[in-house]
Amino acid sequence: MRVLQAATVLAMTLGSAVAPALGAQSAPGDTVVIPDRQLFHRSDLYVAGAFALATVALLPADRHLAELARDEDLLANGSLKKLSRDVRFFGGPGPFIIGGTMYAVGRLGHVPRMAELALHGTEAVVAGSTVAGVIKVLAGRNRPYVSNDASPHDFSFLRGFKSDSAKSFPSGHATAAFSAAAAVVAETHEWWPKSTWYVAPIMFGGATAVGLSRMYDNQHWASDVVMGAAIGTFAGLKTVRFNHTHAGNKIDQVLLGARLVPTPNGTAVGYSLKF
Numbered sequence: 660m661r662v663l664q665a666a667t668v669l670a671m672t673l674g675s676a677v678a679p680a681l682g683a684q685s686a687p688g689d690t691v692v693i694p695d696r697q698l699f700h701r702s703d704l705y706v707a708g709a710f711a712l713a714t715v716a717l718l719p720a721d722r723h724l725a726e727l728a729r730d731e732d733l734l735a736n737g738s739l740k741k742l743s744r745d746v747r748f749f750g751g752p753g754p755f756i757i758g759g760t761m762y763a764v765g766r767l768g769h770v771p772r773m774a775e776l777a778l779h780g781t782e783a784v785v786a787g788s789t790v791a792g793v794i795k796v797l798a799g800r801n802r803p804y805v806s807n808d809a810s811p812h813d814f815s816f817l818r819g820f821k822s823d824s825a826k827s828f829p830s831g832h833a834t835a836a837f838s839a840a841a842a843v844v845a846e847t848h849e850w851w852p853k854s855t856w857y858v859a860p861i862m863f864g865g866a867t868a869v870g871l872s873r874m875y876d877n878q879h880w881a882s883d884v885v886m887g888a889a890i891g892t893f894a895g896l897k898t899v900r901f902n903h904t905h906a907g908n909k910i911d912q913v914l915l916g917a918r919l920v921p922t923p924n925g926t927a928v929g930y931s932l933k934f
Contacts, residue, residue, distance in 0.1 A: 725881070750866075754780065788831060800825065827879055830878075832879075840892075
């Protein structure tokens with residue numbers, strides 16, 4: 660019951676912040692190539708504000724939510740331990756392994772949309788993780804496991820340079836998971852608008868589970884997860900938007916214009932570039 664309380668609070672907070680971000684994207688009738696080439700709009704300020712407010716609002720509740728997630732009964736639950744370990748994969752190497760595999764299958768199997776989804780999703784994870792990594796070092800927030808009475812308000816500028824234990828804010832796993840989730844939702848929305856109704860809950864629900872697992876593992880505070888979700892969501896949505904408003908950009912030309920062709924002696928790479 661206590662973990663459900665923590666999960667509900669975090670899910671409601673993430674949902675209230677993510678919803679406007681999705682609403683700010685292209686309308687269902689849009690084509691794959693978005694005519695409006697502007698990357699950022701005024702509505703993005705409202706979305707960023709919603710995430711910022713959600714993060715600040717959680718600060719006073721960070722310790723309480725950490726206690727809920729670290730309940731003794733929950734920590735002794737073997738199934739939860741295994742689930743947390745398995746879910747963590749999707750915020751660590753998972754997006755890169757899955758993205759790389761999908762890209763290879765898409766190129767070898769001549770499924771361009773799969774390759775495009777994999778490439779843009781991986782780009783989003785790289786972009787989001789880079790931003791989160793810089794903030795981690797600058798914010799220097801101590802992780803919850805540093806001590807039994809660790810303070811969620813313990814920030815120190817540039818302390819993240821000294822130790823991994825001072826890289827709590829934001830959650831890198833949550834950032835990666837939400838970057839991939841937002842990219843998949845945005846990309847599939849451009850092809851099949853109605854798919855958002857079932858793709859979004861699955862992807863963002865999975866990303867939220869990654870964030871909860873990091874709290875369960877005592878690696879992050881709730882506000883770390885929300886900020887990671889913010890960065891990841893923006894990274895995913897904006898990466899896809901950029902690629903659809905700048906069709907034929909250099910990276911797409913090279914990585915999506917190339918054809919991987921199986922041959923008796925191996926795999927040949929052929930390029931079909933449009934400059």
